[in-house]
Amino acid sequence: MRCSVLRVPMASPDDISGLHAYVERGVLDPSKVIGVMGKTEGNGCVNDFTRGYATRSLKDFFEDKNGISTDGISFVMSGGTEGVLSPHFTVVSRDTEESEAETDEKSLSIGIAKTPVFQPEELGTMYQVTEVAKAVEAAIKDAQISDLSDIHFVQVKCPLLTSAKIEDAKRKEKAIVTDDTYKSMGYSRGASALGVALALHEINEIDLNESDICVSWDKYSGVASTSAGSELDYCEVIVFGNSEKAEGPLFIDHVVMRDAIDGAVVKDLIDTYPDTSIVQVLAKAEADPSGYTRDRRHTMLNDSDINHTRHARAVVGGVLASLCGDPMIYVSGGAEHQGPSGGGPVAIIFSRTNN
């Protein structure tokens, strides 16, 4: 098995000309693609339709233009390219053919899975947590990773509550976790992240209750990255890790930023692998829920003009872009139970072939 990762700039949410060009040039084999993570230029909040627009454009690209079923492809669109962040797709391919070469080195290995569809009343509950955990376990198996410590990034795309869904649940007299649409994104992200933590044994199931969701910030996953959107009603899961079953020049590692300006730990990670090149950076960002960063008051949670996830992406995007020298990276906002409170996981996919 050989996994590859290709970044493709997009000029707008429906721009698949970059993908097309890579296929034309033989750089990308669309039949090997198992996932596309997009950073689209909407507000990244409730009424961000750039995620759905990009997903539709991608499906057209694979199905209409290349005749490939998208059933086996995981589409994860994360809205919000605040600050220097540059809209792009991260295309993940996997070639499962037997290889002649033998190697001792573990290489990048990626697996995908889906949860069942969630009802509005199931969002932000333990049911979501356990279903996500099951899907993560399936994706780990799909990635052929045997050691949980080899897992460095678990991306989950999860649903949110729109006002239509909220009305619907109320009509059916179902209790929902919140009737605030923006806030429902946090609950869905939080429950998904705890699902990752469960699957990776970062938390024991016995220590986790429904009341912990979006409350007990000390319970978190160091590798989860969860992103909510109105364009799906189940969860997509993509697991990134290293495996001896995989070959090729790519590998992944991660650190956990303790706050939004913890560039030092990321610089250390980069310096750990001197003779490599960076293929992609995957990170989560959040406004510290305490209202303080390094004991200094921030204003992100009191800002009624710009949602705090937008502020956070701008900051972490800037910090990471300044370190890796490239603003076309994946930074997603809202890090509930993803890394410590105010911080978040950062994974880097490196290539051993320094180009």
Next chain:
Amino acid sequence: MRCSVLRVPMASPDDISGLHAYVERGVLDPSKVIGVMGKTEGNGCVNDFTRGYATRSLKDFFEDKNGISTDGISFVMSGGTEGVLSPHFTVVSRDTEESEAETDEKSLSIGIAKTPVFQPEELGTMYQVTEVAKAVEAAIKDAQISDLSDIHFVQVKCPLLTSAKIEDAKRKEKAIVTDDTYKSMGYSRGASALGVALALHEINEIDLNESDICVSWDKYSGVASTSAGSELDYCEVIVFGNSEKAEGPLFIDHVVMRDAIDGAVVKDLIDTYPDTSIVQVLAKAEADPSGYTRDRRHTMLNDSDINHTRHARAVVGGVLASLCGDPMIYVSGGAEHQGPSGGGPVAIIFSRTNN
């Protein structure tokens, strides 16, 4: 002469409790204050009243609470604490008493000046450029700096056009540079910055025409920081440099970021002075007008929900805070003719007494 710089957190635009506490504890002598630069938590754009609110609170503090005339104090409020940036005042004091100590080292020296009041039709014109240049020259003299290369930061607070001012000018049949209120901020900042460049001989007057303002981005000052606001109708100028006439542990130096993520040059500046502590960071930020950062498309100029100056402050604030470990720094947005296109000046005030 001895200049000192004190940072004071504020809990809201009218919070002068921190100043009060410093006076009580004998840390701050209000009669020595010559300038206060504030980072207030408004949108930093046209309808940002936190700047005026903070100015009023400061005037009350000095006049009512301490009986000190504010005629000799320069108030420069810059709105916008996007991302991790933390609202605070930078209080600049100057003690001009003769000192016994003799020293070869140049130390931080600060001077202030004002321009005359500008009419709406004068904003963004060569008249504003030359009047600002004169005020900068006066402030340099006030700072007792003889060598222009010793100047590392020139802060200008300048007016903008509100819709009332625009209407007024139209009634009087005066031509104004733009009838877009947000855009007028850029013209006023741009003309002010070129005034600084003129005073510092970074550009020759003969090479500068009115048509260069907000057009010829290659003409710029490497130390200008200009900020527009509706709370004044003239310009306040504060010059920061080093002088052999000044004593004390503080000194200032600067670099020019070539783009919003050029943290490397700032890290180099910090590393140049290993046995010092950072007292304050002063910087300008802007969204690259080309629409690209490091050849990657950014979306700041197409964003009709969040103005680009807000994006830019969030990014540069994050990058600088990650380097100096403190989000309570001064980062102002809109760097027209302040540093190269897309970049901006960064000055750091260091203390030789590493604490």
Next chain:
Amino acid sequence: MRCSVLRVPMASPDDISGLHAYVERGVLDPSKVIGVMGKTEGNGCVNDFTRGYATRSLKDFFEDKNGISTDGISFVMSGGTEGVLSPHFTVVSRDTEESEAETDEKSLSIGIAKTPVFQPEELGTMYQVTEVAKAVEAAIKDAQISDLSDIHFVQVKCPLLTSAKIEDAKRKEKAIVTDDTYKSMGYSRGASALGVALALHEINEIDLNESDICVSWDKYSGVASTSAGSELDYCEVIVFGNSEKAEGPLFIDHVVMRDAIDGAVVKDLIDTYPDTSIVQVLAKAEADPSGYTRDRRHTMLNDSDINHTRHARAVVGGVLASLCGDPMIYVSGGAEHQGPSGGGPVAIIFSRTNN
């Protein structure tokens, strides 16, 4: 007793030149003022400092410029002048001197009162409900209104939770009603409105539980108008009604809009009093929490760029301004338990002297 109401335009939150001019011209006697309701031009949400800035400017006007204690003056600043709404103060005066004239007609009568200071954990609870009810009763007494059906508008200004207050409560391990700053405004408005309903016997105390707050939308007051702000930590109450103890040309009446576009009922109210002039319109606006207006989906609750209270003010401000021909009216956003779900109370102060 004679109550008068004067509208004064403001050019900015600190503009008291209009008030000053009215005093100069003898139109306004500052010593008779008992309340000022302001419509200020901030976002009307959490980080709207125009409310506090205007309050400070008003206090300076009364205390410094006119030597009048503001202890007996109720300041109610409501932020948000979306759409055509025009920033202004509504200055309420009361002259309590015995009058010679006798009249059978009831005239406008206004009373004020305050609640005690609320702790963060008390906001949005039954404690707030009952304390507001007590203050409303006190204000009714102050207004010398004996018949509750003569009360047509009860304005309450109430506190909100900032992130600093939330952090503080958490440190003290106090349970708070929400940890979302914008959402806390709704809870505080909702509890205050139910307090009005209680005092006016629109709801019986026995039928009201804490769990009804911001849930049971069928429980509401038809005359409450409540507005939250960070600039105070108790509630200000102003009661508007008619009383036989009052004289003068002014009187008040009200209707309840069933939704944001129910202009018909307001037109009927205006048509009821043909030989009068409109002195001021006081109204509440909200985005229908069902997500629908007249069975048509609206997008205000899904909009992550503009808060729904801002949308609602723009709409209701437009509808009412088109009916009364004047955009300088008082429309406040967020009508939880103020009128039926999606609708809100509208009171009009008329003058019998049609000018």
Next chain:
Amino acid sequence: MRCSVLRVPMASPDDISGLHAYVERGVLDPSKVIGVMGKTEGNGCVNDFTRGYATRSLKDFFEDKNGISTDGISFVMSGGTEGVLSPHFTVVSRDTEESEAETDEKSLSIGIAKTPVFQPEELGTMYQVTEVAKAVEAAIKDAQISDLSDIHFVQVKCPLLTSAKIEDAKRKEKAIVTDDTYKSMGYSRGASALGVALALHEINEIDLNESDICVSWDKYSGVASTSAGSELDYCEVIVFGNSEKAEGPLFIDHVVMRDAIDGAVVKDLIDTYPDTSIVQVLAKAEADPSGYTRDRRHTMLNDSDINHTRHARAVVGGVLASLCGDPMIYVSGGAEHQGPSGGGPVAIIFSRTNN
């Protein structure tokens, strides 16, 4: 010829389920459709991708689902459903078969046309004005309207300048009308509206210069409605009028609001046709560029958080919805040269069959 107009609610920009249901039920014959005007739920400004997303969904609906070429269909998507405005499509069909019935009454007649593609440097120029005028003339012919006074609404969808287009023009050293993306929308709308005025002889070509565009507000069309978007680079034109060549129960009439709250003139129009029902309302809205509405200062032009077109749509949408009792109407923002300064045209399509 018989023209019909059908309003179809949409749950999101890609929701064509309503169209599908109408086809299923035999209410809509997709092969007769000549235009679709959409009110989509984006910000209606530069980075509003809901317009393109809806267009794409519509094209898929016609082409893939119904096998109909969309070459002959005009798609005009107008973003922004602020306030109560409800996202929907207005589907315009035309049946050109000879009819047996003869009638003296003029009925609704609709025609469409396109301009050539515009280069960035052509936007906001006289070239755009004259090309739009030609397309309007073609559309009038297509509608078989002989008397210009029978034309009551001319919808133009026109391009805007994105930062990519601006960069491109600069590289080619082409002068563009503005380098502000949001502002370019106004120039494109303004030039298009003057093109309508030219075609309808509301202005003589000799009286019109390039310098009038977005300057001489007294030159305007009383029936133009122009809307800018990044999803096309030419102009779509749809002409609505009455013709003796058309039959059926529908007809159209219009008035011109003199400002955003001029509901009175619209009420008069509705009252003119007592035994009819309203099929659709088509209107333009703008923030009065003077900064005043009925001599009261508004804050829409100074608001750096919400663009003025968004404010204006919320207001006019509310005023019109309150008069016709339905928020699912077409209100588009930015009325440069469309009606008098601050006002705008309002057309109503009535049905003689009052249902």
